[in-house]
Amino acid sequence: MLRTTTCGALTLKNLGENVILCGWVQKSRDLGGMTFIDIRDRYGITQLVFNMDDNRELCEAARNLGREFVIKASGQVVERSNKNLKMPTGEVEIKITALEVLNAAKLPPFLIDDETDGGDDLRMKYRYLDLRRNPVRNNMIIRHKIAQAVRRYLDGLDFIEVETPVLIKSTPEGARDFVVPSRMNAGEFYALPQSPQTFKQLLMVSGFDRYFQIVKCFRDEDLRADRQPEFTQIDCEMSFIEQEDILNTFEGLIRTLFKEIKGIDLPEVPRMQYADAMRLYGSDKPDTRFEMQFVELNSLVKGKDFPVFDNAELIIGINAKGCASYTRKQVDELTDFIKRPQIGATGLIYMRHNEDGSLKSSVDKFYDEEALKGWSAAFDTQPGDLLLIMAGSTDKVRKQLSELRLEMGNRLGLRDKNTFSALWVLDFPLLEWDEETERYHAMHHPFTSPKPEDIALLDTKPGEVRANAYDMVINGTEVGGGSIRIHDRALQALMFKHLGFSAEEAQKQFGFLMDAFEFGAPPHGGIAFGFDRLCSIFAGLDSIRDVIAFPKNNSGRDVMIDSPSTIDSKQLDELKIKSTF
Amino acid sequence: MLRTTTCGALTLKNLGENVILCGWVQKSRDLGGMTFIDIRDRYGITQLVFNMDDNRELCEAARNLGREFVIKASGQVVERSNKNLKMPTGEVEIKITALEVLNAAKLPPFLIDDETDGGDDLRMKYRYLDLRRNPVRNNMIIRHKIAQAVRRYLDGLDFIEVETPVLIKSTPEGARDFVVPSRMNAGEFYALPQSPQTFKQLLMVSGFDRYFQIVKCFRDEDLRADRQPEFTQIDCEMSFIEQEDILNTFEGLIRTLFKEIKGIDLPEVPRMQYADAMRLYGSDKPDTRFEMQFVELNSLVKGKDFPVFDNAELIIGINAKGCASYTRKQVDELTDFIKRPQIGATGLIYMRHNEDGSLKSSVDKFYDEEALKGWSAAFDTQPGDLLLIMAGSTDKVRKQLSELRLEMGNRLGLRDKNTFSALWVLDFPLLEWDEETERYHAMHHPFTSPKPEDIALLDTKPGEVRANAYDMVINGTEVGGGSIRIHDRALQALMFKHLGFSAEEAQKQFGFLMDAFEFGAPPHGGIAFGFDRLCSIFAGLDSIRDVIAFPKNNSGRDVMIDSPSTIDSKQLDELKIKSTF
Incomplete structure (x- = not known):
């Protein structure tokens, strides 16, 4: 080895040892007749010290080193006078007796440090x-x-x-x-x-x-x-x-x-049905670091001559706890957020549960205090809470409110990167309708088995067939997914038929697998x-x-x-x- | 789980336990009113037993199972009367009380057994x-x-x-x-x-x-x-x-x-110079499970008016110990072997050191007993040995004799698969001449560093420059290879020049690496x-x-x-x- 140890290893235990270090020049400073150089490798940083009085030539060589030069330095481990206890090696320095430049370096285009001045493109x-x-x-x-x-x-x-x-x-x-x-x-x-x-x-x-x-x-x-x-x-x-x-x-x-x-x-990782995840979070990958579950309001709000609610398939809301103090401008920001093209909602209805206990909504014209009390009860609001309510067709409005929920989670600091919440989402639908090709596609993949009790629905209501399929979600990100597979040739062939394959196409594309199933395939599944x-x-x-x-x-x-x-x-x-x- | 244990786990320790096993039907035999089925999984084989008197229906179901059916069987662990001590599970069997076919199987096209009747293509x-x-x-x-x-x-x-x-x-x-x-x-x-x-x-x-x-x-x-x-x-x-x-x-x-x-x-793995490997074994990946090193005979055999030797660049031989008893037919086989087109030699010369101590060669016309004594001394032959000698241009004859040496190793049973001999081959040439493109190619790859002491030869005798390159050979197979790399932009550029790249081509193809070398590349190498x-x-x-x-x-x-x-x-x-x- 060119070195006897790494730049992250030396402590007071090594005092007096003669060592050789290799690494990159992190920084250099001159102090009177002394030069200090931080040498860095993957394992840490160690301070090298040179003294003009001891060896002028060596010290001058050290002063000529540029940032990121690759060097080999030999010397003795000595105790530092001003210790840096934040670094594992901060109690010692190396009194250098020999120095070799292994490779020079051009000035790097940005600072090689934990905090860098380099922009994204440059990095x-x-x-x-x-x-x-x-x-x-x-x-x-x-x-x-x-x-x-x-x-x-x-x-x-x-x-x-x-x-x-x-x-x-x-x-x-x-x-x-x-x-x-x-x-x-x-x-x-x-x-x-x-x-x-x-x-x-x-x-x-x-x-x-x-x-x-x-x-x-x-x-x-x-x-x-x-x-x-x-x-x-x-x-x-x-x-x-x-x-x-x-x-x-x-x-x-x-x-x-x-x-x-x-x-x-x-x-232990909680489990949730796909249908519940959609109902409570509007997403098959809910971020469960925070609650803020959806509440459905259809029965409470319909029939009061408010056309937005009366014409909607689904009216749902979330309780943004402690946000009753949101200014008009802040609420407008939220409205603008959900109106972005990538979300595509048309409007946001809100109700404040003020600190004084009063209830105030953006649709007071249609809903009196009694009605709002019903809303408050449905969400179990407390003084200081803000209800955010949206209406529309089921799939769309759930997706839209899900985005708003995540945005509120961000605003309320409920999505801390150092908090972890995992969730199993179970019982996904087997098939999903594709508008473009006008046929069903496998939601997971065509090898996923339907729940045995749902197989009968394949012919009549294919969209309602549930699969033995599951996802693992952490902090609102799908990190894994899998299913129990089909291991029977006949069922696999039926599945391909429902996915629009002719028997010939299915055999041509997946015959190797279906043929294998005929020679004794065990029940199996994976992720x-x-x-x-x-x-x-x-x-x-x-x-x-x-x-x-x-x-x-x-x-x-x-x-x-x-x-x-x-x-x-x-x-x-x-x-x-x-x-x- | 569908099972409580695997097919490789049960022993006398488990007597009396109720277990569920899943696996493939390995074989089945009926004996009087009993049926025995071997069930197999990745972990082993366990014997299941069914009895007509206990449960006729179950026993008949068992008799209907075909080879490679996937089954689930429940029952109790009991002691076997005729134990099979070759199997870890051979002292017990499972008295089955419930049986389920998880998947039927067509008759497999070959026997699923350690020794199979399936040919290569079918398998x-x-x-x-x-x-x-x-x-x-x-x-x-x-x-x-x-x-x-x-x-x-x-x-x-x-x-x-x-x-x-x-x-x-x-x-x-x-x-x-x-x-x-x-x-x-x-x-x-x-x-x-x-x-x-x-x-x-x-x-x-x-x-x-x-x-x-x-x-x-x-x-x-x-x-x-x-x-x-x-x-x-x-x-x-x-x-x-x-x-x-x-x-x-x-x-x-x-x-x-x-x-x-x-x-x-x-x-410890021995080390050999590339040049020595070529000289002693005619190969850069010698099989060192056996010796049978080449001996060079030029000084001993030239000048005796035998044109094959006189005209050859190199005369080398091996000592096939104990093969003096080879018949004429056997020697002819060896001659045919080296004359195969893929080897391409023209002839084989031999000398027997007979059991009675006499020396007899295929070129007695040119070499008297005294001369043959010299050959015997050079190889240190013993009575019973057979010298096999070839002549030609250096590179070719080494390669040819290397093939013959391996063939003799096979014939003498010196290449046992359960014997392992590892070797480091060191100091490979940096460059090799390619006849077709009429230029030098990197023998390892263009990032391999030349030995510092040989860099001066790059201009004058590029073929003689040695590289910091090494191979690991086990039993005559190259299993690994590597080198100390170039970490200096100028040397890398010089290397590309010698490989026939213009500066522009080199920059276009490998600029990303050479540019990186300018920002502080450490000395490095690998394998x-x-x-x-x-x-x-x-x-x-x-x-x-x-x-x-x-x-x-x-x-x-x-x-x-x-x-x-x-x-x-x-x-x-x-x-x-x-x-x-």
Whole structure:
């Protein structure tokens, strides 16, 4: 090794030792005849000291070092006179006797420090410098630790990690596949997997019993802040189990991670029906760090000649506790918020429960005090509370009020990144109607089993069939989801039929799986966690970008390297494709 | 759970317990009024017993079960009268009181047993059934265990696992890239990585200090028995180290794996110069399970008017100990072996050291007994030995004799799969001449550093420059290789120049890395292990195919699923490409 120890290791215990350190020059200051240099590596920072009187040449060499120079410094561990107790190494410094520049450095375009002066674009362009900063690198270390802990936990429960192929056959369901032209099979294309779903089911048919994989998956969709074209999944599958077993096993995983990574005892994860989540939060991924549940007002408010309510399918509200003091301007802000195009509501009705006990609404013309008392009772308001009420068609108004609820959670400081609330959402619908293609799509995926008691509804009311499907939600983010699968060829064929596949199409696309089901497929089910999202929650980040070492930007290019790139026409010829750009 | 325990768990300790087992019907036999069924899962096999007298209906149901039916059986653990001590569960059986068929099964196309009647093609077509067989599934379990052990070892040494991108920029060096058309950047293509080389070097520039990743890599090359288009690497990099540190760290890894996975204490790994490996074994990956080193005979045999030797650049031989008794036919076989087109030698000369002490060669016309005594001394032959000698141009004859040496190793039983011999091969040449393109190529890759003392030769004798590059070889297979990297922009630029890049090309292709070197790159180096090969050695297999759950066949198609597949013209339009097939 070029060094005897790292920059985060030396303390008073090491006094008198001769050491060699390697690292980057963090900062440098001259003080009389002395020069102090902070040397940094992944493990910490140590102060080096040079003295003009002891060795003028060496001290001058030290004064010539620039920020981020890579150096090797030898010397003796001595006690510091002015100690910095905030640093593990802050009680000692190294009296340097030899110094070597291992590599010079140009002045970095932004400060390599916990708080940097670098803007977002600059930090991304020089990602390799941004990754030198503690907060960014620590995110990667958290990611590594979570991955290790996941593997330890699952290995301890007899799960086997199996690598499934990356170059696979394209399947028509789901998002758009990335495709890879095949040279050996000209005119044909591999697809990159959106998930290893069919392979893990085949492994269950193979009797692997318990499978997992931390695995890259791919979706060729337009990018958003929280979506990357390549993403990582913790992918799991178990045989001879029921839904309850999956919930217990993976609740155990999440609680273990919170304990090991953050030292937090996450309580037992509550469970909620999908229908209840929609009714109480207007979302299948409610943020349960705070209550503020929806209250339905239809029976209370209809028939008073207020057309907005009379014409609405659903009237719902939330109680923004302590917000009765909101000014007109603040309420207008909320109205503007819900009128944004991405939310699309038309108006907001409110009722103040004033500190003096009086009730005052924005629709006093239609509702007298008696009526408002009924509202107050429905929400159990206290003096100081503010009711926010919206009306409209069920699905839309729930979605809109859900956005307002989250906004109020933000305004009231109820969404602290260091508070964690997990939730199982159960019994998702099996199918959802797609207006565009005018047919049902699988809400989870076509391999999800319907609840046995609902199978009879498939023909009559397909939209009401519930699936053995579940999501795990943490702080309003869906971190994982899964289902008990179909393991019977006939039921799988029926499912494809309901999804609009002809028998021939189904056989062509998924025959390999349905054929396998005929050779003794065990009952099985599983779950997949979005690893990037999970890591971002543990790291306290809003975006997944900073838990990915080398993310893509919004145009699908590497933040740092100008990818993708053109390839030469000879190679295109070999692949039997032509660019039509 | 559907079961209370697995099929591998019950012993005499569990007598009297009521249990529920799930699994596959392995076999069934009727004996008088009894029916015995072996039920199998991943964990083992347990015997179920049914009795006509106790419950006729249940027993008849059991008699109707076919092979590979998936069943759930409840009953009581009782002691077996005729015990099978070869099985962990062989002292008990389960007296069944309830039986449920969870899934029926068609008769499998081959026997699901350790020894199967299924041919290779059939086993591959029904890979999900082949994976049910213990030997195949156990290979996957070994693979899982090795991956877990690798991560534990490296995590214990402060290595951080970082995921690098799969959709990257195409680089011109190395094998052919798989490319992925980019929809968001029409006319451009991502490449799939042949290795995360440049990214891991950037992580060193970022101060990650110690990185690893078990990662899929891709090469669009024609397939062979031991090469898959997607393969897995254990990819590692360290900063502030010298070659010695890498060798020690990763020798430690390999020895830990042998200890943990196979219970074998692998001795310290010997080291050999590349030049010596070529001289003594004619190969940069010698199989050192046996000696049989080459002996050079030029000085001994030239000048005796035997034109084959006189005209040869190099005359070398091996001593096949104990083979003096080889018949003429056997020697002819060896001659035929080396004359195969893939070896391409023209002839074989031999000398027997007979049991009676006499020496007899195939070139007695040119070499008298005295001369042969010299040969015998050079090889230190004993009575019973057979010398096999070849002549030709240095590179060719070494390669040819290397093949003959391995063949003799096979014939003499010196290449036992349960014997392990590891070797470091050091000091590879930096560059190798490519006849076709008439220029030098990087033997390892263009980021490998030359030995400082050899840099001066770059201009004059580039072929003689040695690299700080090393391979690990186990049993004649290269399992890993790496190098100390260049971390200096100027030296990297010089290297690209010697590889025939113009300054502009080098900047265009690798500017992102060379630019990064200017901001303080630490000295660094690393290694990558072929994970599939490593697993195949641990599993005692010749081919990597059976340590891969779903391998590709020789035409790049999934063994089981007909991939790749055609994609529709609409998607091609979106990608701005056209198939010219």
